[in-house]
Amino acid sequence: MAASPFTTDTHPLIRHLASVATLSEEEKHALLSLPMQVMELRADQDIVREGDRPTRSCLILQGWACTFKMTGDGKRQIMGFHIAGNIPDLQSLHLTVLDSSLGTMSPCRVAFIQHEALHALCEQHYGIARALWRVTLADAAIFREWIMNVGRREAHSQLAHVLCEMLVRTKAVGLARDHTCEITVTQQELGDATGNSAVHVNRVLQQLRRDGLISLESKTLKALDWEALKAAGDFDPTYLHLKHPERDAA
Amino acid sequence: MAASPFTTDTHPLIRHLASVATLSEEEKHALLSLPMQVMELRADQDIVREGDRPTRSCLILQGWACTFKMTGDGKRQIMGFHIAGNIPDLQSLHLTVLDSSLGTMSPCRVAFIQHEALHALCEQHYGIARALWRVTLADAAIFREWIMNVGRREAHSQLAHVLCEMLVRTKAVGLARDHTCEITVTQQELGDATGNSAVHVNRVLQQLRRDGLISLESKTLKALDWEALKAAGDFDPTYLHLKHPERDAA
DNA sequence: CGAGTACTTGACACGTTTCAACATCCGTGG
DNA sequence: CCACGGATGTTGAAACGTGTCAAGTACTCG
Numbered sequence: 383m384a385a386s387p388f389t390t391d392t393h394p395l396i397r398h399l400a401s402v403a404t405l406s407e408e409e410k411h412a413l414l415s416l417p418m419q420v421m422e423l424r425a426d427q428d429i430v431r432e433g434d435r436p437t438r439s440c441l442i443l444q445g446w447a448c449t450f451k452m453t454g455d456g457k458r459q460i461m462g463f464h465i466a467g468n469i470p471d472l473q474s475l476h477l478t479v480l481d482s483s484l485g486t487m488s489p490c491r492v493a494f495i496q497h498e499a500l501h502a503l504c505e506q507h508y509g510i511a512r513a514l515w516r517v518t519l520a521d522a523a524i525f526r527e528w529i530m531n532v533g534r535r536e537a538h539s540q541l542a543h544v545l546c547e548m549l550v551r552t553k554a555v556g557l558a559r560d561h562t563c564e565i566t567v568t569q570q571e572l573g574d575a576t577g578n579s580a581v582h583v584n585r586v587l588q589q590l591r592r593d594g595l596i597s598l599e600s601k602t603l604k605a606l607d608w609e610a611l612k613a614a615g616d617f618d619p620t621y622l623h624l625k626h627p628e629r630d631a632a
Numbered sequence: 633m634a635a636s637p638f639t640t641d642t643h644p645l646i647r648h649l650a651s652v653a654t655l656s657e658e659e660k661h662a663l664l665s666l667p668m669q670v671m672e673l674r675a676d677q678d679i680v681r682e683g684d685r686p687t688r689s690c691l692i693l694q695g696w697a698c699t700f701k702m703t704g705d706g707k708r709q710i711m712g713f714h715i716a717g718n719i720p721d722l723q724s725l726h727l728t729v730l731d732s733s734l735g736t737m738s739p740c741r742v743a744f745i746q747h748e749a750l751h752a753l754c755e756q757h758y759g760i761a762r763a764l765w766r767v768t769l770a771d772a773a774i775f776r777e778w779i780m781n782v783g784r785r786e787a788h789s790q791l792a793h794v795l796c797e798m799l800v801r802t803k804a805v806g807l808a809r810d811h812t813c814e815i816t817v818t819q820q821e822l823g824d825a826t827g828n829s830a831v832h833v834n835r836v837l838q839q840l841r842r843d844g845l846i847s848l849e850s851k852t853l854k855a856l857d858w859e860a861l862k863a864a865g866d867f868d869p870t871y872l873h874l875k876h877p878e879r880d881a882a
Numbered sequence: 883c884g885a886g887t888a889c890t891t892g893a894c895a896c897g898t899t900t901c902a903a904c905a906t907c908c909g910t911g912g
Numbered sequence: 913c914c915a916c917g918g919a920t921g922t923t924g925a926a927a928c929g930t931g932t933c934a935a936g937t938a939c940t941c942g
């Protein structure tokens with residue numbers, strides 16, 4: 383393990399965990415002393431695939447990734463986006479077979495952590511088990527919200543909703559300011575996340591821009607009218623289960 | 633707590649937990665000695681509501697329940713169905729505020745378990761924490777599959793898929809035989825689960841019946857052609873993370 | 883500078899929604 | 913036990929959101 387450029391409180395993992403759970407100093411140090419294998423990945427690469435039986439989980443250190451599946455007839459559905467600090471396949475700690483794939487959306491730096499090491503830490507510090515469990519439950523809450531987004535909202539509202547979520551989640555880990563964040567997502571990916579075609583996403587994004595709600599270009603997403611965007615997306619950040627909602631959601 | 637009519641291995645909770653996790657005899661006994669407050673509920677009653685901060689979780693002993701949310705403009709989305717043995721709001725053990733509601737679909741017998749008691753058991757037996765964590769992860773896997781179902785499948789396929797899931801899950805806890813189970817679900821509820829209107833569900837169900845895939849009447853669902861139903865629903869039970877897939881899925 | 887990827891636009895097809903009317907089932911009270 | 917009333921299921925026609933196809937434009941990176 384190389385010397386980390388991060389202190390306890392600036393490490394992406396700790397930033398993310400602290401945004402949804404509570405950790406003691408001792409637990410933070412224990413987490414950061416986990417052996418991690420760091421790798422650089424290009425955009426659009428699979429990290430793990432549906433059907434795999436991994437012996438380690440993947441921590442995103444930098445960049446954007448997503449969980450997805452393919453239907454039998456080749457249509458892709460994205461179930462969630464992942465940013466620095468997230469452990470998108472943490473569930474494989476307890477579920478043997480992966481039921482979905484994980485891929486990069488941008489160039490990414492990721493760290494692999496052996497399940498063995500995580501299990502040991504969880505048995506040793508129940509507080510860490512509780513925090514990681516809580517993180518997986520918050521992830522599940524996001525899945526629930528996405529079911530509603532995909533099932534019961536129109537494309538206009540769906541897109542506003544996922545953009546709101548991206549802004550709040552990046553802000554909660556210190557990656558956004560002034561309703562602005564760096565993001566690497568294609569219109570095809572936004573379509574795969576909302577159950578729409580890329581063509582339709584294109585038209586709806588133009589509408590959102592025309593209405594003065596957002597700007598989205600050259601990898602920068604900006605909410606020009608946050609309140610209106612929230613309203614358009616029927617967005618209430620409660621489901622993100624953030625520890626400091628007032629600070630993170632504003 | 634009244635004397636239970638169940639032995640260790642016939643209690644719905646143990647049946648369900650054992651279908652997705654591994655428990656020692658000691659852990660089973662510890663779970664069944666949890667203090668539970670049993671209640672009978674009528675159909676279409678809310679058990680807990682979005683926004684609540686419960687101090688207990690709800691174990692379904694008999695009947696069908698569902699998790700749902702309402703959009704800002706009053707459309708309902710069901711995120712999952714629940715049967716005997718499920719603890720649909722187990723996440724409230726670690727997430728303070730409920731982000732979705734839980735309601736009965738049929739008359740139900742439910743048991744409430746105080747979080748306090750569950751926490752104590754989890755700290756005492758790490759195996760129980762691991763099993764309950766795993767159950768919540770399997771629930772999350774179902775949410776992921778539903779995102780795909782709602783986002784990328786057509787109504788015909790969506791309905792076949794949820795019916796397949798119901799048959800496999802009831803079978804896994806001993807509530808189905810010969811691809812047949814007792815079920816209490818209206819066409820409106822199937823629509824709310826798949827993101828369709830009740831009218832369209834009606835037409836699609838007729839098609840499924842006409843094609844000889846199912847019969848669904850007087851609270852009995854029967855797969856008349858299981859292989860064809862699975863194919864229509866693009867159904868692969870891997871995402872249910874059952875311990876005995878060969879036995880349960882057949 | 884070239885090539886591939888991402889974005890944009892238009893026309894048409896299709897799945898699904900909505901509305902409205904009607905039939906049927908089922909539990910309940912008389 | 914029957915009659916009633918509300919919930920549930922059924923049907924048709926028209927409207928609407930979104931998908932598909934196809935062609936063209938504009939990035940972006942090596």
